[in-house]
Amino acid sequence: xxxxxxxxxxxxxxxxxxxxxxxxxxxxxxxxxxxxxxxxxxxxxxxxxxxxxxxxxxxxxxxxxxxxxxxxxxxxxxxxxxxxxxxxxxxxxxxxxxxxxxxxxxxxxxxxxxxxxxxxxxxxxxxxxxxxxxxxxxxxxxxxxxxxxxxxxxxxxxxxxxxxxxxxxxxxxxxxxxxxxxxxxxxxxxxxxxxxxxxxxxxxxxxxxxxxxxxxxxxxxxxxxxxxxxxxxxxxxxxxxxxxxxxxxxxxxxxxxxxxxxxxxxxxxxxxxxxxxxxxxxxxxxxxxxxxxxxxxxxxxxxxxxxxxxxxxxxxxxxxxxxxxxxxxxxxxxx
Ligand code: KG4
Ligand code: ZN
Numbered sequence: 001x002x003x004x005x006x007x008x009x010x011x012x013x014x015x016x017x018x019x020x021x022x023x024x025x026x027x028x029x030x031x032x033x034x035x036x037x038x039x040x041x042x043x044x045x046x047x048x049x050x051x052x053x054x055x056x057x058x059x060x061x062x063x064x065x066x067x068x069x070x071x072x073x074x075x076x077x078x079x080x081x082x083x084x085x086x087x088x089x090x091x092x093x094x095x096x097x098x099x100x101x102x103x104x105x106x107x108x109x110x111x112x113x114x115x116x117x118x119x120x121x122x123x124x125x126x127x128x129x130x131x132x133x134x135x136x137x138x139x140x141x142x143x144x145x146x147x148x149x150x151x152x153x154x155x156x157x158x159x160x161x162x163x164x165x166x167x168x169x170x171x172x173x174x175x176x177x178x179x180x181x182x183x184x185x186x187x188x189x190x191x192x193x194x195x196x197x198x199x200x201x202x203x204x205x206x207x208x209x210x211x212x213x214x215x216x217x218x219x220x221x222x223x224x225x226x227x228x229x230x231x232x233x234x235x236x237x238x239x240x241x242x243x244x245x246x247x248x249x250x251x252x253x254x255x256x257x258x259x260x261x262x263x264x265x266x267x268x269x270x271x272x273x274x275x276x277x278x279x280x281x282x283x284x285x286x287x288x289x290x291x292x293x294x295x296x297x298x299x300x301x302x303x304x305x306x307x308x309x310x311x312x313x314x315x316x317x318x319x320x321x322x323x324x325x326x327x328x329x330x331x332x333x334x335x
Pocket of ligand 1 (some may be wrong): 144
């Protein structure tokens with residue numbers, strides 16, 4: 001049956017790390033379905049993501065996640081106009097599963113295929129949050145492997161203007177949580193425990209490099225030495241205080257550079273996105289730092305962490321931009 005109104009439906013696929021996700025998004029803005037299967041339980045006993053297990057689980061779960069996504073959106077393969085899949089950066093074995101399935105579906109359904117840069121996907125999560133949001137914008141993408149400041153002058157164009165020299169913010173949170181014995185996944189656990197702590201009782205250094213560069217490895221070492229000094233005497237309250245001090249240090253460092261980037265690149269719209277954007281202190285402080293200078297958009301928690309709706313949205317706009325790439329797994333390409 002022909003559709004009366006012309007709308008464009010994108011099927012998104014995300015398998016770059018430990019979430020298997022398929023989504024259907026209308027016109028790059030409206031989420032019709034966004035099915036996410038988290039592998040947290042699979043990796044918990046290892047204290048981190050095991051790439052081989054993750055890739056195999058993506059392969060096993062994808063058919064069911066795909067069926068659910070189509071069913072919840074109440075669409076058939078024939079209704080889909082574009083298949084968008086994360087092509088990188090991420091765990092190569094995991095990316096290959098998503099890209100292979102994307103290529104297979106695109107071929108079987110005779111649909112075009114767009115390869116999406118996962119990080120730009122995180123920025124597009126903000127477009128799903130606010131349908132009126134348009135570039136130019138300044139973005140801070142904070143995930144498990146990246147802490148990037150980006151300028152987005154128009155759809156499909158991104159310029160990284162700042163990044164981390166060593167650890168990413170999410171990686172730093174995960175490692176700190178492990179040192180504090182808070183388990184996996186570390187970021188959300190540290191966020192919770194820090195609420196019971198006082199950052200002034202166990203002060204930690206605030207990393208600060210010149211320009212728009214981040215560095216979190218020194219802070220991590222400072223935490224390690226502090227825990228070593230406390231030794232057996234460490235209490236739960238010490239751990240909560242240290243979690244709060246660590247969180248404050250990372251968050252203030254992230255925002256100091258965002259503040260500087262906004263001074264250097266005045267724009268009306270600022271986006272803070274990626275898994276770490278789920279952090280409660282970052283959400284509160286970002287709103288304070290940006291207030292009165294630009295409009296801040298931070299996606300809701302379920303769109304901060306990895307999901308396929310953001311990949312579908314980015315694919316929709318990327319397919320319309322001249323810089324769109326095919327879906328080969330290539331973590332180094334910018335779209
Ligand atoms: O974007 P994401 O889901 O996956 C990657 O692309 O890496 O980000 C995952 C990262 C992990 O390091 C996780 O610990 C962190 O986001 N994270 C958080 C919180 N929720 C997730 N970090 C701090 N506070 C949170 N509430
Ligand atoms: Zn991510």
